[in-house]
Amino acid sequence: MNAIIVSALLGVIMMFSSWYVKGERTQKTIALIGLVVLMVANLSQMNGWYVVNYDTKSMLIFSRFGLYANTLFFGLTFIYIWINGEEISKIGNHAADFYALFFFMLCGVSVLTSFDNLLMLFIGIEILSIPLYILTGSDKKSLFSNEAAIKYFLMGSFSTGILLLGITFIYGATGSFHLRVPQTGIKYEQFMTSAGLILIFAAMNFKVSAAPFHFWTPDVYDGAPTVFTSFMATIAKAAGFIAFITIFQTQYKALGYSWGLILPFVIISTLLVGNVTAVFQRSVKRMLAYSSIAQAGFMLFALYGTSTLANEGILLYMVVYSLASIGVFAVLIKMKENSIEAFHGLGKTHPLLAFLTTVFLCSLAGIPITGGFFAKYYMINSILLAGAGLWLVIVAMVFATISVYYYFKVIQAMYFVEGHPAIMELDKSYTYKLSVIAILLLILGVFPSLLFNYLYF
């Protein structure tokens, strides 16, 4: 509850801050302080202290898992703004507006991690999505950005419509908006529930860009300003996953056998589309868009079963994936162009930056001693424990190998090809900020359990 209230308040404060604070640096500092406040507010709720003790019964439910996920999202946003603040202020006229949008989105995220009612799910998704549409079109003078925004908006609205339709079906079947463990009732009722759940499933797949609902992803990620792509592909997507899992870890039983067909189909097609298409991209930004589809395929593993391992795994996966993606996008922002040729020879001219990029890419590929390895490990472990088909895991591993191919293309371009990288002037501090991410990834790669200690104690 604290997080929802405080983030909404901070959003409003940020919006008006551009009246009385002019410097963009100061605005960034305010945003960062705001995030710390938000984190403190959220953590204090974890320890039983409330800003307003309001009865949210049957609307919101605050589990330790959800609250902890909140904390992680705030932390990730902190790192994101800390690194990308200067870049955000280059886009548009009022950086404070964007920060305000981030806080509103975090409000949506906090709703998504704690909803107990399908209406709250709908509200959370809308709060999260509308700022995303705005961010996509924030580069007003670029046609691509405009095109991406309109595409995203139209398709996003359509998928929200499907979500609502699904919710309506469930309401029709059960007479309530609550998420309950389904009972074996009347046949007709069962049918309505399953139809509703499948519609919700499709809409959620759209939100997390899983195939076959992924078609918006490459164009939107490519068209949006790179800084905001970075946010969309990481924190916004991960929040969608938390909601996705919350619904289906309790509801999948209602789908019965068809769940065992639908989910593998979505996972395999997501992995296939993401990985295979990424191989053929010449633009690194587009490659990362497809790779984010591919990574969603791995995160979908957490939908199998309700083991604690799946919950821990999705937290680890989203943190590690977000950190690594924020890192890679932050490097990409400093490139003059998005093509892979821009990276040629980066290893010679900027050894530290190239090394950090290597760490990020290795983590995305799931190479040991980076966090990505244990993220993938947890996913495989949880899916095998849930008793899913071994074949699914093996197919996924083949796709993971394909992913190594396109991630390492960038590493090859940096180290093994002679040339001059098309890179802008870099502050030393920028590289040092990125090395913080790399260090975090390496720490999580050796001691992943550090992340979970707070989940339980």
Add this chain to the structure above:
Amino acid sequence: MANNIALATTLVILGLSILVAVKGAVDYNQPWILILNTRFLLHTDGLAKILILLTGISFPAILFATTQNQPKQKNIFLSLLLFTQSGLMGVFLAGDALLFYFFWELALIPVYFLSSIWGGEKRVAVTFKFFIYTFLGSLLMLVGIILLYIHTSEQNFLISSLMHASLTPVQQATAFVLFFLAFAIKMPLFPFHTWQPDAYEQSPTAVTMVLSAVMVKMGLYGVIRWLLPLFPLAAKTNALFIVSLSIVGVLYASFIAIRQDDIKRLIAYSSIAHIGLMNAALFTQNQIGLQGVLIQLFSHGINVLGLWMVADIIEQQTGIRSMKQMGGLAKAQPTLAILLVGFALANIALPLTNAFVGEFLIFNSLFQFNIWAAAFAGVSVVLSAIYTLNMIQKVAYGELSTPMQAMNTPNKNAQIVLIILLVIVFVTGVFPQPLFNLTADSLQQIIIK
């Protein structure tokens, strides 16, 4: 400077390896990732000792012999080499499956960078193929490890718990295939070998030596340490198939080796043949065969190291690898020719050389397993004599060719290393008992309930 530091480090490691081999078991056992119940468990037994000894000897030898012709950015090159060594040592020491996987990958990544940056003309593509290939194998192995892990009663990765994992027959067969693919790619076994000759040819020499002397042993080590104890039943049922596959591979590689003109590719294919033979002997699941392989792991490492070094000296000085253009080494550089002949004889496994001891036991086990297997494998000995002697004839004897005339005496370091290696070849060939003693305890543990 960088050279000396690296060399000193590897010498210290060599000292430690010898200490471990002589003194006996070392155990380090600490909890690692509590939630997963993994342990940072390092454990030595005979199998580990002999491979640690091989790794310990190989690295200083390689560094010492190649000091003169090391590439630019020497410090990074050397540090990556040392990383490789630590990964290899970890693989051979790990007693916990997840830790094993961890080191398995750790040994691969520095090699990827070493070969891609400092290798030959086609280095990037070739190394990438190698990397992707082995990475696929190791990911499949990871799935296998997890599959075993979730079926253990203790929920940990220790080999003793994995052994008692309660799997259905289908699961055991699948896990067996998953492990086996990883090891077969690494060895490399016949249909999975295509990365190897290219990678050996294109890698910088020091890396090629590491790859062929030590790294391919990871595959065989994996079979002995993990595959056979974990899946005795699946190994037994598939034994005939795998032995046949190995022997087909041995013959295939030998025939190709006969047709090679490039000396490096010849050594590469000959190495595939030898590894295939060892793998065949392992799957006979016979104590004698296992003993032979344990000896041969060490011997093959030493022999192939010597062959690479000689080939490298020739290539460094004359710039040629084609054996047609060589000839008359015995006239130009008699010492080098003698050394080459020594290692070549060991490659054929002539009596008095170290390889004889191992291969004799290997053939013995194959003979007990299946007489046809032994017969076909026996052909490979003839073939190996053909291509090795052919190489000697072309390189060492015959008319003194123009490029060979220009050869100088190889530098002192390389000579010293080669002589030491040749001494090891003959000493362990004549008196292999210390190696037997070293590995004795493994035999009891691993095989064959």
